[in-house]
Amino acid sequence: MPESLASFDQLKARLDDVQNITSAVALLGWDQQTYMPEHGAATRGDQMATLERIAHEMFTTPAMGQLFEQSAVELASADDASDDASLVRVAKRDYDLKTRVPASLIAELAHTTSLAHTDWIKARAENNYALFAPWLEKIIALKRQEADHIGYAENRYDALLNQYEYGTSTAEVTAIFDALKKDVVPLVTRIVEQKERANDSVLRRFYDVKKQNDFSARVAHDFGYDFQRGRQDVAVHPFCEGMSRDDVRITTRFDPRFLQVALFGVLHETGHALYEQGVGADLPHYLASGTSLGVHESQSRLWENVVGRSRGFWKHYFPQIQDVFPESLSDVDVETFYRAVNTSAPSFIRVEADEVTYSLHIMLRFEMEQELLSGTLGVADAPAAWNEKFKSYLGITPPTDTLGILQDVHWSIGLVGYFPTYALGSMLAAQLYEKAAHDVPSIPADIEHGQFASLLGWLRTNIHAHGRKFTPKELVQRALGEPLNARPYVQYLTSKYGDIYGF
Numbered sequence: 199m200p201e202s203l204a205s206f207d208q209l210k211a212r213l214d215d216v217q218n219i220t221s222a223v224a225l226l227g228w229d230q231q232t233y234m235p236e237h238g239a240a241t242r243g244d245q246m247a248t249l250e251r252i253a254h255e256m257f258t259t260p261a262m263g264q265l266f267e268q269s270a271v272e273l274a275s276a277d278d279a280s281d282d283a284s285l286v287r288v289a290k291r292d293y294d295l296k297t298r299v300p301a302s303l304i305a306e307l308a309h310t311t312s313l314a315h316t317d318w319i320k321a322r323a324e325n326n327y328a329l330f331a332p333w334l335e336k337i338i339a340l341k342r343q344e345a346d347h348i349g350y351a352e353n354r355y356d357a358l359l360n361q362y363e364y365g366t367s368t369a370e371v372t373a374i375f376d377a378l379k380k381d382v383v384p385l386v387t388r389i390v391e392q393k394e395r396a397n398d399s400v401l402r403r404f405y406d407v408k409k410q411n412d413f414s415a416r417v418a419h420d421f422g423y424d425f426q427r428g429r430q431d432v433a434v435h436p437f438c439e440g441m442s443r444d445d446v447r448i449t450t451r452f453d454p455r456f457l458q459v460a461l462f463g464v465l466h467e468t469g470h471a472l473y474e475q476g477v478g479a480d481l482p483h484y485l486a487s488g489t490s491l492g493v494h495e496s497q498s499r500l501w502e503n504v505v506g507r508s509r510g511f512w513k514h515y516f517p518q519i520q521d522v523f524p525e526s527l528s529d530v531d532v533e534t535f536y537r538a539v540n541t542s543a544p545s546f547i548r549v550e551a552d553e554v555t556y557s558l559h560i561m562l563r564f565e566m567e568q569e570l571l572s573g574t575l576g577v578a579d580a581p582a583a584w585n586e587k588f589k590s591y592l593g594i595t596p597p598t599d600t601l602g603i604l605q606d607v608h609w610s611i612g613l614v615g616y617f618p619t620y621a622l623g624s625m626l627a628a629q630l631y632e633k634a635a636h637d638v639p640s641i642p643a644d645i646e647h648g649q650f651a652s653l654l655g656w657l658r659t660n661i662h663a664h665g666r667k668f669t670p671k672e673l674v675q676r677a678l679g680e681p682l683n684a685r686p687y688v689q690y691l692t693s694k695y696g697d698i699y700g701f
């Protein structure tokens with residue numbers, strides 16, 4: 199290694215500056231959704247936009263391009279997996295993505311989506327697709343341009359997908375989803391045939407909000423969420439926001455008449471937070487967060503579903519939750535409760551879907567995004583196409599566009615290529631858990647005793663510690679010794695729901 203790392207040291211300092219500004223923007227965003235007074239919205243938007251612009255300019259200045267080149271020379275003999283080499287590789291990748299798209303197109307996208315978002319809110323409220331359609335047309339056209347600037351090997355959609363799941367191709371996702379669909383569609387049909395075997399009515403009794411808050415925080419703490427490096431607050435849309443590994447916050451919303459919302463919302467966001475709190479303490483700040491949306495979602499779904507909706511988990515926690523809510527749960531047994539939290543039925547709204555039907559909502563969007571982007575599906579025909587696919591996957595037809603194509607915010611704010619990461623996360627959750635339980639056989643029994651250190655320890659070592667050093671594919675290969683595939687998830691769903699629904 200050369201004696202002088204002058205350029206690399208400079209690069210590191212600049213990346214720290216960029217990251218510090220980005221973290222400040224994240225904190226302003228957290229405040230906006232939790233404590234900011236209502237009328238602060240306009241100035242807050244300006245404050246965040248200014249800081250984002252400064253961070254973008256600092257990051258994309260041509261001087262950075264030179265620092266990347268010189269740093270690569272200085273680190274020529276460093277191990278690829280070292281923190282230093284990884285920092286240069288990952289930041290250079292981000293730099294390429296950000297500098298390929300011209301500023302004029304970024305500005306046009308920002309302008310268009312801010313207007314489109316306002317009309318989408320109205321269109322959804324009024325079930326008026328015609329109001330949103332011209333915006334969707336425009337956004338798709340701009341996303342085509344963006345994809346062409348970013349570049350791709352075979353499929354334009356690859357360029358957009360790569361912004362969220364770097365190194366994963368459309369063809370790979372299609373193959374995995376096809377394998378999943380083949381088994382999940384018939385599984386949904388069998389569940390519908392047996393639907394009287396489970397229902398969630400016991401969750402729809404009265405549950406005091408303060409007690410919900412305390413109980414869910416207790417479980418988050420048991421999972422390993424460190425409240426001295428995090429906190430829990432109320433927000434309309436639950437999320438997890440990390441300013442650094444030592445300040446990772448989650449938010450929750452409560453429904454006194456539906457226990458599921460806050461309880462599993464907290465377990466989900468805790469999964470995200472454990473990932474952010476678990477990144478290696480020595481990692482450069484720039485690499486100290488989750489590597490992709492898909493891997494992030496694998497952590498939230500693992501803790502929410504694979505752990506939090508398991509029989510073993512409730513064997514331990516049901517007596518405790520019964521103690522907290524005796525007026526609502528004293529006449530309920532653990533098996534009824536377990537079935538209630540695992541009720542499955544086709545429904546129209548993705549964010550309310552259960553873990554069996556959820557991935558079908560995603561596949562529909564993944565297919566439609568590709569068709570819209572390639573032009574084989576016109577924007578005018580999209581609602582009908584949506585409803586037709588919905589019927590073939592889930593057996594029901596949305597009665598309105600509000601319950602169909604207008605339900606998600608994503609397209610209105612320019613997020614195309616984002617949806618697949620949700621389903622990839624669910625699949626990866628099952629595969630990671632299977633491997634963890636294989637490597638550490640005590641994990642299932644530990645969960646039954648409310649002990650999560652063995653599972654968290656495995657995830658810390660194999661996933662969390664690496665931060666953004668590796669691409670999702672590299673990380674999965676290192677952790678599992680094989681690529682992501684549909685088999686563990688199909689097996690997980692089939693055995694769990696076969697047992698609950700009796701087939």
Ligand code: ZN
Binds near residue numbers: 470498
């Ligand atoms: Zn999530």
